[in-house]
Amino acid sequence: xxxxxxxxxxxxxxxxxxxxxxxxxxxxxxxxxxxxxxxxxxxxxxxxxxxxxxxxxxxxxxxxxxxxxxxxxxxxxxxxxxxxxxxxxxxxx
Numbered sequence: 001x002x003x004x005x006x007x008x009x010x011x012x013x014x015x016x017x018x019x020x021x022x023x024x025x026x027x028x029x030x031x032x033x034x035x036x037x038x039x040x041x042x043x044x045x046x047x048x049x050x051x052x053x054x055x056x057x058x059x060x061x062x063x064x065x066x067x068x069x070x071x072x073x074x075x076x077x078x079x080x081x082x083x084x085x086x087x088x089x090x091x092x093x
Contacts, residue, residue, distance in 0.1 A: 009027075013041060016054050016079040026050045041076070043065065047085075054079060 013030035017038065020026055026051050028042040035041065042053045058066050058075055066072060080090040 011035075011061070012059055013057050014057070016075060017081075018047070018054075018079045018083040020083055020085050028053055028079070047083075051076060051079075069092050 011032055011034045013032050014015065015031045015038070017029045018026055019029065025043055025045050026047050026049075027040050029038040030041045031037045032039065033039070041057075042050060044050050044053070055072065057067070058072060060066055077090050080088060081092045084091055084093070
């Protein structure tokens with residue numbers, strides 16, 4: 001029996017957001033069919049680790065990692081729009 005992963009069964013994350021918590025950690029929230037809307041999907045003390053995690057999990061509907069700089073930049077800007085840290089020019093409050 002051959003196993004195939006369909007789009008409906010794959011965990012595909014969209015609408016990434018990064019938040020800075022009172023515990024001085026960063027959390028990544030994202031929408032997915034598996035976990036629902038804005039579920040916590042990653043946590044780290046390092047912001048760069050969060051951005052790397054998003055980079056590693058930003059995929060198209062076929063499960064391939066998106067490397068198009070225009071789309072990844074847009075994703076990072078949207079993710080950082082919720083991260084209330086000093087000198088974050090993307091924070092929208």
